Amino acid sequence: MAQRAATRPAITPNGSPAAPLPVAAAPALGRAEKLELYYFMRLTRTLEERLVSLYRQTKVVGGLFRSLGQEADAVGSAYALDRTQGDILSPLIRNLGSMLVQGATPLEILRQYMAKGDSPTRGRELNIHFGDVRRGFIGQISHLGDMVPVMAGVTLSFKVRGERRVGLVYVGDGATSTGAFHEGINFAAVQRCPLVVIVENNGYAYSTPTSRQTAARHLVDKAAGYGVPGEQADGNDVLATYDVTKRAVDRARAGGGVTLIELITYRRKGHAEHDNQSYVPEGEIERWSRENDPIDRYAAVLRDREGVEPQELAAIDARVQAEIDAATDTADASPPPQALDALVGVYADPPAVPPLWFREGSGAPAAAAAAERPAGWGTYDG
Amino acid sequence: MAEITYLEAIREGLIEEMERDPAVFCLGEDIGAYGGAFKVTDGLMQRFGENRVIDTPVSEVAIVGAAAGAAHMGMRPVCEMQFIDFISCAYDILTNYVATARYRAMLPCPMVVRGPSGGYVRGGPFHSQNPEAAFLHTPGLKIVSPATASDAKGLLKAAIRDDDCVLFFEHKYLYRRVKETMPSGDHVVPIGQARVAREGRDLSIITYSATVWKALEAAEELERADGLSVEVLDLRSLSPLDDDAIIATVRKTNRVLIVHEDTRTGGVAGEITARITERAFEWLDAPVMRVTAADVPLPYAPQLEDYVLPQTADIVGAARTIARY
Numbered sequence: 001m002a003q004r005a006a007t008r009p010a011i012t013p014n015g016s017p018a019a020p021l022p023v024a025a026a027p028a029l030g031r032a033e034k035l036e037l038y039y040f041m042r043l044t045r046t047l048e049e050r051l052v053s054l055y056r057q058t059k060v061v062g063g064l065f066r067s068l069g070q071e072a073d074a075v076g077s078a079y080a081l082d083r084t085q086g087d088i089l090s091p092l093i094r095n096l097g098s099m100l101v102q103g104a105t106p107l108e109i110l111r112q113y114m115a116k117g118d119s120p121t122r123g124r125e126l127n128i129h130f131g132d133v134r135r136g137f138i139g140q141i142s143h144l145g146d147m148v149p150v151m152a153g154v155t156l157s158f159k160v161r162g163e164r165r166v167g168l169v170y171v172g173d174g175a176t177s178t179g180a181f182h183e184g185i186n187f188a189a190v191q192r193c194p195l196v197v198i199v200e201n202n203g204y205a206y207s208t209p210t211s212r213q214t215a216a217r218h219l220v221d222k223a224a225g226y227g228v229p230g231e232q233a234d235g236n237d238v239l240a241t242y243d244v245t246k247r248a249v250d251r252a253r254a255g256g257g258v259t260l261i262e263l264i265t266y267r268r269k270g271h272a273e274h275d276n277q278s279y280v281p282e283g284e285i286e287r288w289s290r291e292n293d294p295i296d297r298y299a300a301v302l303r304d305r306e307g308v309e310p311q312e313l314a315a316i317d318a319r320v321q322a323e324i325d326a327a328t329d330t331a332d333a334s335p336p337p338q339a340l341d342a343l344v345g346v347y348a349d350p351p352a353v354p355p356l357w358f359r360e361g362s363g364a365p366a367a368a369a370a371a372e373r374p375a376g377w378g379t380y381d382g
Numbered sequence: 383m384a385e386i387t388y389l390e391a392i393r394e395g396l397i398e399e400m401e402r403d404p405a406v407f408c409l410g411e412d413i414g415a416y417g418g419a420f421k422v423t424d425g426l427m428q429r430f431g432e433n434r435v436i437d438t439p440v441s442e443v444a445i446v447g448a449a450a451g452a453a454h455m456g457m458r459p460v461c462e463m464q465f466i467d468f469i470s471c472a473y474d475i476l477t478n479y480v481a482t483a484r485y486r487a488m489l490p491c492p493m494v495v496r497g498p499s500g501g502y503v504r505g506g507p508f509h510s511q512n513p514e515a516a517f518l519h520t521p522g523l524k525i526v527s528p529a530t531a532s533d534a535k536g537l538l539k540a541a542i543r544d545d546d547c548v549l550f551f552e553h554k555y556l557y558r559r560v561k562e563t564m565p566s567g568d569h570v571v572p573i574g575q576a577r578v579a580r581e582g583r584d585l586s587i588i589t590y591s592a593t594v595w596k597a598l599e600a601a602e603e604l605e606r607a608d609g610l611s612v613e614v615l616d617l618r619s620l621s622p623l624d625d626d627a628i629i630a631t632v633r634k635t636n637r638v639l640i641v642h643e644d645t646r647t648g649g650v651a652g653e654i655t656a657r658i659t660e661r662a663f664e665w666l667d668a669p670v671m672r673v674t675a676a677d678v679p680l681p682y683a684p685q686l687e688d689y690v691l692p693q694t695a696d697i698v699g700a701a702r703t704i705a706r707y
Contacts, residue, residue, distance in 0.1 A: 133489070149446070153452040184447060349545065
């Protein structure tokens with residue numbers, strides 16, 4: 001330990017784990033489920049590749065955020081939730097895979113990115129910032145860490161109502177530096193909320209390496225400070241990710257409260273599509289791509305341990321491609337939002353705010369006030 | 383029925399709503415076993431149990447964020463800020479998460495954030511603030527600021543039943559100083575409706591919260607000493623503002639003084655002035671004027687605090703200036 005500390009901080013992804021990482025087995029999963037994990041990882045990657053081409057065609061209105069290389073941690077962890085029990089997660093910008101597992105569709109994602117009027121947020125919000133409580137995901141906001149206290153409250157409601165439901169919230173290495181993260185996990189720990197907090201350590205928060213984010217040797221070490229169990233796992237191993245999350249989910253459902261999990265992974269693309277990653281040491285991305293791609297690794301596991309034939313995986317790939325082709329056609333044909341819809345839905349009551357007078361053309365409020373003016377205007381007695 | 387204080391009226395409103403709806407619960411610092419710094423929630427934990435009156439860590443972000451999450455799940459949380467000054471710790475999650483939830487994500491967020499605001503109590507810079515202007519600027523939040531005991535109860539019940547987030551700014555100076563017999567039955571005061579606290583013909587004072595009482599004192603003196611008939615409009619709700627009531631009083635008296643305890647620049651009075659100018663400019667016989675706190679952090683010493691905050695004599699003097707204009 002001392003020797004490792006002397007050489008360099010152990011903070012990942014270029015350092016060493018806190019302890020040997022658990023070997024993935026996922027004994028609870030059958031063959032069909034293991035193939036489904038592959039399907040969701042492939043769906044995530046292919047959908048993002050489609051978004052890249054739409055971005056280049058300027059059909060994506062805003063920025064594009066990739067989870068290339070992180071598909072296993074998103075899919076494996078979300079897969080450990082029980083959708084029949086009403087478990088809920090709150091994703092981050094690189095958890096497209098988690099949302100797909102919960103039932104978000106490629107069509108919704110495409111419409112969101114393309115700012116369509118029939119997108120889940122009717123053109124109000126960007127990219128994968130949307131949710132659906134019934135399907136078990138609550139949309140994030142851009143202020144990192146804020147979803148931790150929100151999910152503390154979601155799971156507090158599960159606890160006080162005696163429901164056997166579990167919540168899962170994702171944060172990145174960067175968000176662990178926020179006050180909201182600290183307040184939220186501390187509150188949930190004290191209340192013994194059924195909440196799993198996953199820290200995805202992908203090495204960078206925008207351009208800032210994790211070693212500049214924290215002086216802690218490992219992000220999982222923070223668990224001790226909150227008095228909750230902490231576990232670390234290989235985020236690029238989908239079965240390991242599933243295993244570690246499943247243990248935490250089971251613990252939470254049994255009344256064991258909060259678990260903090262650190263998943264070690266690597267962000268192979270920039271913060272967003274525009275980011276040229278000039279801050280990344282030469283060769284680092286290529287090494288992770290070559291040696292530690294989560295889909296390549298999992299395909300080998302399926303082949304070697306499950307006896308899955310290459311043509312079975314090829315069939316899944318083809319199915320994914322067809323689904324995304326169909327969704328792209330539909331999304332492309334979707335209408336844009338109507339401008340006046342911008343004024344609807346800030347409150348339940350009133351349901352809409354009135355157009356401003358200079359947008360009405362007539363200057364309505366001023367004109368209406370003027371029209372009501374009595375002959376002897378300016379005095380109460382007229 | 384006996385008179386109860388403004389503080390007891392808030393407690394009565396909480397109890398009635400918690401009895402009416404099992405989804406209503408309270409969370410905040412020291413509100414349970416201790417009953418709250420001002421004892422607003424005294425006895426509630428004994429009555430409703432630890433799951434409905436939750437003592438939290440010192441974590442305003444967690445209190446507000448957890449309330450939002452619970453509200454998404456169908457609960458109706460009532461958060462207490464021990465002093466409303468600490469709501470600024472939760473500014474991000476209130477303005478970015480809570481206020482936008484319905485609009486950006488169709489997520490209902492029915493919750494109340496309440497707490498003691500205001501000065502005149504020698505509380506110094508961090509136990510005397512009036513934060514309404516910071517939140518008036520945020521679409522998606524509602525703000526109420528009651529001056530009377532019955533409005534405190536009725537507006538709190540309306541806030542708890544509202545389907546969006548309501549900031550409930552109660553005034554600690556009024557907690558034990560104003561009393562009233564509560565209206566019988568299920569007393570709910572609709573959000574967004576002002577109240578004419580005193581009828582008048584010559585001049586209108588538009589105000590809210592503790593300065594309603596100072597405006598009423600001033601109106602009394604102006605009538606006695608100057609023969610002026612002064613109308614006092616108690617806004618009660620700041621978001622939404624009751625534009626119709628504001629314009630009605632402008633048309634009636636044609637002279638307007640706006641009074642608030644909060645600091646001047648960027649305050650609520652500026653917004654009201656703009657609305658009057660846009661909608662009733664031709665009804666004015668004098669410029670709209672403001673009596674507010676000076677633009678300084680609120681100091682502690684009585685000589686300093688009294689100088690900074692609006693006093694009855696300031697309102698009387700300002701009203702005379704407008705009446706003479």
